[in-house]
Amino acid sequence: MEVTEIRAGELDAEEFIRKQVRNISKIVGKGSAINALSGGVDSSVVTLLGNKALGKRLTTYFIDSGLMRQGEPQAVVSLFQALGVPVILIDAQKEFFNALKAITDPEKKREAITQTFYRKVFGRLVLKSKAGFLLQGTNLTDIEETVAGIKRQHNVFEQLGINPQKAFGYRIIEPIIQLRKDGVRKIAKALGLPRHICHRIPFPGPALAARVIGEVTPRRIHIVRKATAITEEELKKSGAFQYMAILHRDRVTGVRSGKREYGLQVEIRCWDSIDARAATPTKLSHETLMGLAEKITMEIPEVVSVTYNITTKPPSTMEAI
Amino acid sequence: MEVTEIRAGELDAEEFIRKQVRNISKIVGKGSAINALSGGVDSSVVTLLGNKALGKRLTTYFIDSGLMRQGEPQAVVSLFQALGVPVILIDAQKEFFNALKAITDPEKKREAITQTFYRKVFGRLVLKSKAGFLLQGTNLTDIEETVAGIKRQHNVFEQLGINPQKAFGYRIIEPIIQLRKDGVRKIAKALGLPRHICHRIPFPGPALAARVIGEVTPRRIHIVRKATAITEEELKKSGAFQYMAILHRDRVTGVRSGKREYGLQVEIRCWDSIDARAATPTKLSHETLMGLAEKITMEIPEVVSVTYNITTKPPSTMEAI
Numbered sequence: 001m002e003v004t005e006i007r008a009g010e011l012d013a014e015e016f017i018r019k020q021v022r023n024i025s026k027i028v029g030k031g032s033a034i035n036a037l038s039g040g041v042d043s044s045v046v047t048l049l050g051n052k053a054l055g056k057r058l059t060t061y062f063i064d065s066g067l068m069r070q071g072e073p074q075a076v077v078s079l080f081q082a083l084g085v086p087v088i089l090i091d092a093q094k095e096f097f098n099a100l101k102a103i104t105d106p107e108k109k110r111e112a113i114t115q116t117f118y119r120k121v122f123g124r125l126v127l128k129s130k131a132g133f134l135l136q137g138t139n140l141t142d143i144e145e146t147v148a149g150i151k152r153q154h155n156v157f158e159q160l161g162i163n164p165q166k167a168f169g170y171r172i173i174e175p176i177i178q179l180r181k182d183g184v185r186k187i188a189k190a191l192g193l194p195r196h197i198c199h200r201i202p203f204p205g206p207a208l209a210a211r212v213i214g215e216v217t218p219r220r221i222h223i224v225r226k227a228t229a230i231t232e233e234e235l236k237k238s239g240a241f242q243y244m245a246i247l248h249r250d251r252v253t254g255v256r257s258g259k260r261e262y263g264l265q266v267e268i269r270c271w272d273s274i275d276a277r278a279a280t281p282t283k284l285s286h287e288t289l290m291g292l293a294e295k296i297t298m299e300i301p302e303v304v305s306v307t308y309n310i311t312t313k314p315p316s317t318m319e320a321i
Numbered sequence: 322m323e324v325t326e327i328r329a330g331e332l333d334a335e336e337f338i339r340k341q342v343r344n345i346s347k348i349v350g351k352g353s354a355i356n357a358l359s360g361g362v363d364s365s366v367v368t369l370l371g372n373k374a375l376g377k378r379l380t381t382y383f384i385d386s387g388l389m390r391q392g393e394p395q396a397v398v399s400l401f402q403a404l405g406v407p408v409i410l411i412d413a414q415k416e417f418f419n420a421l422k423a424i425t426d427p428e429k430k431r432e433a434i435t436q437t438f439y440r441k442v443f444g445r446l447v448l449k450s451k452a453g454f455l456l457q458g459t460n461l462t463d464i465e466e467t468v469a470g471i472k473r474q475h476n477v478f479e480q481l482g483i484n485p486q487k488a489f490g491y492r493i494i495e496p497i498i499q500l501r502k503d504g505v506r507k508i509a510k511a512l513g514l515p516r517h518i519c520h521r522i523p524f525p526g527p528a529l530a531a532r533v534i535g536e537v538t539p540r541r542i543h544i545v546r547k548a549t550a551i552t553e554e555e556l557k558k559s560g561a562f563q564y565m566a567i568l569h570r571d572r573v574t575g576v577r578s579g580k581r582e583y584g585l586q587v588e589i590r591c592w593d594s595i596d597a598r599a600a601t602p603t604k605l606s607h608e609t610l611m612g613l614a615e616k617i618t619m620e621i622p623e624v625v626s627v628t629y630n631i632t633t634k635p636p637s638t639m640e641a642i
Binding site: 106213214248249250252253254255256260262263267268280281283286289290292293294297304305306307308309310311312313314315316317319320321 | 427534535569570571573574575576577581583584588589601602604607610611613614615618625626627628629630631632633634635636637638640641642
């Protein structure tokens with residue numbers, strides 16, 4: 001399947017929305033669909049397009065994997081309830097942490113999350129709902145990077161030559177596959193999504209598990225969740241495309257109460273980018289960086305060291321794993 | 322043994338040199354001494370003090386552990402030859418790499434280096450030379466941090482309650498134990514050491530092994546050596562107290578020739594400090610940092626990511642391991 005890009009500058013938002021709503025209606029027919037909402041701009045747009053097309057025949061789930069950011073599951077569900085879109089919150093924390101136990105290889109971690117998400121948790125929901133269609137927020141950058149082997153996305157089965165109907169029992173609909181992030185934001189705005197969702201910084205599918213190098217445990221997620229909350233609070237005024245805190249596995253020497261201690265290191269990344277294809281570290285002030293490191297090491301005693309990534313993409317990628 | 326600090330501001334360099342030369346002469350008597358020169362300001366000062374006191378009765382070795390910086394062994398030996406101080410270069414690279422094989426724990430790495438240095442390589446030289454005395458460049462900060470458990474120095478046996486005469490067969494003389502780095506630099510200048518030695522940035526005893534997290538192999542030392550050469554070249558005009566490149570064990574995602582690749586990450590640290598007791602990351606320009614990352618990732622293809630440390634000491638330490 002060849003995908004034709006629609007550039008943000010040439011995008012007529014109203015027409016795009018009408019076309020996609022019509023398209024979803026046509027494909028689903030008298031059937032029903034389900035989708036998983038993560039609270040990111042991609043899945044939020046798809047949820048609203050699906051809701052416009054299908055109304056109550058779309059069931060939207062928010063799966064709490066235990067890997068989400070601070071307060072995120074409740075905040076996302078509340079927001080969509082307020083927009084008139086019911087969202088069902090599924091607590092699957094134990095299932096995810098069990099699946100992630102003792103895994104350190106990044107590929108295997110993503111695979112464990114994909115399997116737990118699609119085959120187990122979401123798979124059960126699909127079977128129960130008897131929905132024949134799955135709406136997904138795959139965008140053009142995801143596709144290109146998956147094909148190029150740069151990124152391993154869980155939501156691009158067709159591109160990888162996997163038949164989702166055979167493998168998972170449903171057909172996938174990807175309404176925003178022709179857009180990049182800037183285009184998706186334009187649609188989000190036109191759909192009336194609040195500013196903090198339209199301009200929410202990108203957040204990966206495997207959530208905080210993508211921000212932990214090495215084994216993903218409840219304790220390590222707790223630490224990176226705190227570092228993420230501090231980083232997002234301190235950098236929200238930076239105007240950057242994306243910013244994140246990454247917990248390393250390598251331990252480094254630190255001093256706590258005058259004694260040497262092998263502690264944890266957190267890496268901060270903050271990117272300037274238009275569409276995630278290329279990116280440059282944001283020029284943050286020395287004071288901002290120092291303040292961020294001070295706050296993180298003060299509020300998370302296990303962390304004795306904080307770094308700021310200074311590499312462009314390429315040769316770096318946005319995320320660390 | 323209580324050590325009384327001599328502050329740099331109150332230090333009379335000429336008097337200090339006379340006193341230490343007299344003291345070394347008195348202790349060694351008609352015997353002979355040996356010392357190991359690393360090329361740092363501490364061991365360089367001690368070599369010249371020893372040379373003034375003992376002349377040919379001091380034998381100075383430069384042990385090439387394979388862990389030194391680019392061109393360092395030859396450069397140090399040539400410099401001291403030019404100053405009229407003969408230095409014997411010992412190639413012990415294989416012995417060190419063999420001792421370090423498969424060790425990842427930082428304590429065990431330092432222990433392996435200490436054992437290889439003192440018990441094996443230097444121990445053999447001491448026995449062969451029949452010298453009864455060893456001159457060492459321990460300074461006051463080393464002592465304090467060893468006692469406090471922050472640092473593990475190989476040259477502070479007495480402080481750790483180890484009798485070097487029993488353990489290694491020689492008595493240790495530490496002429497600069499009352500000084501901190503700023504005091505040592507003042508003495509170096511008064512001794513006529515060239516500016517690039519007096520103001521050489523501090524470099525740890527375990528050399529580049531202290532800059533590699535995880536296993537120390539010839540390949541990993543080769544990579545961190547290249548990163549160190551670039552970092553020192555780019556930051557030499559920064560006026561910073563110390564700067565370094567650290568090779569991490571954690572791998573991160575990068576892009577090389579359009580394909581995803583798990584690559585290496587190098588961390589840069591650049592410290593403003595008076596005496597290494599406390600330190601602040603140097604305020605380097607965004608352009609300097611970006612240029613450094615670009616150069617490292619261009620010249621070392623295995624490295625796809627570079628970070629800059631933004632933590633103060635404490636809670637960080639100067640070195641990572």
